[in-house]
Amino acid sequence: MKTEKKKPVPTPVVDPDAADRDAMFKLYQERGPMTDVDLERAGISRESQARNAAAVAERIRLSEQVAA
Numbered sequence: 001m002k003t004e005k006k007k008p009v010p011t012p013v014v015d016p017d018a019a020d021r022d023a024m025f026k027l028y029q030e031r032g033p034m035t036d037v038d039l040e041r042a043g044i045s046r047e048s049q050a051r052n053a054a055a056v057a058e059r060i061r062l063s064e065q066v067a068a
Contacts, residue, residue, distance in 0.1 A: 020048045024056045025063075 027034060027042055034042075039049055 017048060017052055020044050021052045021056055021059070024049070024052060025059050028056070028060055 023042065023044060024039065027039070031038075036046060036049055040046060
């Protein structure tokens with residue numbers, strides 16, 4: 001009797017930028033505007049900040065429009 005080979009379980013794709021965008025938005029909600037140094041101390045690299053700043057700023061603008 002042959003045993004079937006186990007098929008590898010696919011791991012979910014995790015977008016590190018999405019996690020950083022969420023973290024940046026939550027930090028803004030908790031602490032207000034932060035400098036690049038503050039964000040770096042919170043674990044968000046400057047490269048990630050550069051890639052995600054525009055998306056987070058748009059998310060902040062939209063959340064403030066909804067609140068108004």
